[in-house]
Amino acid sequence: MAKTDIARRVYNHTWKLDPIVRSLLDTDFYKLLMLQMIWGMYPKVDATFSLINRTTSVRLADEIDEGELREQLDHARTLRFSKKEMIWLGGNNFYGRKQIFEPEFLAWLEGFRLPEYELSKCDGQYELTFSGPWMYTTLWEIPALAIINELRSRAAMRAFGPFALDVLYARAKSKMWAKTERLKALPGIRISDFGTRRRHSFLWQRWCVEALKEGIGEAFTGTSNVLLAMDNDLEALGTNAHELPMVFAALADSE
Numbered sequence: 319m320a321k322t323d324i325a326r327r328v329y330n331h332t333w334k335l336d337p338i339v340r341s342l343l344d345t346d347f348y349k350l351l352m353l354q355m356i357w358g359m360y361p362k363v364d365a366t367f368s369l370i371n372r373t374t375s376v377r378l379a380d381e382i383d384e385g386e387l388r389e390q391l392d393h394a395r396t397l398r399f400s401k402k403e404m405i406w407l408g409g410n411n412f413y414g415r416k417q418i419f420e421p422e423f424l425a426w427l428e429g430f431r432l433p434e435y436e437l438s439k440c441d442g443q444y445e446l447t448f449s450g451p452w453m454y455t456t457l458w459e460i461p462a463l464a465i466i467n468e469l470r471s472r473a474a475m476r477a478f479g480p481f482a483l484d485v486l487y488a489r490a491k492s493k494m495w496a497k498t499e500r501l502k503a504l505p506g507i508r509i510s511d512f513g514t515r516r517r518h519s520f521l522w523q524r525w526c527v528e529a530l531k532e533g534i535g536e537a538f539t540g541t542s543n544v545l546l547a548m549d550n551d552l553e554a555l556g557t558n559a560h561e562l563p564m565v566f567a568a569l570a571d572s573e
Contacts, residue, residue, distance in 0.1 A: 322525070324487050324521045324522060324525065325483035325484040325486070325488075326483075327521060328475060329478070329483050336520075337390065337393050338390050338393075338461075338465045339394045339397065339461040341397060341400070341545045342397045342403075342432075343399070344461065344514070344520065344545045345460040345544055346460050346542040346543065346544070347412075347542050347543075347544050348558055349456065349457060349459065351558065352561065353427075353457065354419060354423045356453045357423055358423070363452045364450060364452060365449075365450075365452035365455050366448065366449040367447065367448045369447075378442070378443055378444050378470065379439045380442050382444070382466065382470055382473055383469075386469055387437065387465070391437070391465060395431065395433075395434075397431075398430070398431065399427055399428055399430060407427075410548075410554075412554060430454075432457060433450045434448075434450075436448075436449070448462070459561075463515040463516070464515060467515075467516060467518070468517070468520070494529055495529060495533065498533035498534060499533065501533070501537065502535075502537070507534075507537050508537055509530065509538055510538070510542070511523070511526070511527050512542045512555070523543065524549075527541050527546050527550060528550060540552045540553030540554060540555045542555050
């Protein structure tokens with residue numbers, strides 16, 4: 319288990335120490351499953367992903383520094399799948415199946431890089447878009463949302479001193495552990511983690527996943543976060559998302 323003083327790391331306020339996205343596996347498992355299908359069947363289809371803030375009263379461009387946002391997005395574009403990650407994807411069993419990812423797909427994935435993005439501001443909101451071949455733009459969805467969410471969290475806590483942060487995370491851990499103990503007392507319960515895109519931060523999600531693994535044991539069935547599944551010897555969970563029927567409907571000749 320990784321032991322991290324979250325409060326101290328947050329107080330450092332340095333993304334170079336804690337980049338928000340630190341691996342291309344820091345995504346939901348279903349994105350990789352869908353990507354293999356997109357790569358194999360729709361390599362020539364283009365798709366644009368855009369950030370839409372449905373809570374318009376939250377003016378993201380006023381809360382999140384544009385320079386920090388660009389730094390984090392640019393950092394994500396430097397990432398590649400590591401040799402260790404490729405071996406894990408190719409050799410691990412998922413949903414009871416061995417080699418669920420085709421060798422040809424993994425060979426292509428090894429050289430994968432997130433494509434360029436477009437970023438501007440309009441009326442207190444960010445206009446963030448990713449355009450190009452679907453098999454490239456699709457993997458921007460989860461890291462982009464994680465970056466936006468964590469930068470907003472960091473901005474909200476920027477004025478906190480080290481003691482205030484220590485108390486904040488101590489209370490959060492206590493509350494989370496109390497919930498874990500209540501879950502443990504429920505017979506037959508099964509819980510999994512699908513929190514990557516909405517997480518407070520990577521470090522907090524990792525702590526919660528590790529707490530659930532220790533706290534409720536086999537009742538914790540796994541996580542959708544591929545990196546956390548690999549690092550904690552958990553099941554990587556997820557199948558597909560509404561993204562597929564949305565694109566298929568757009569490609570259809572008729573209703």
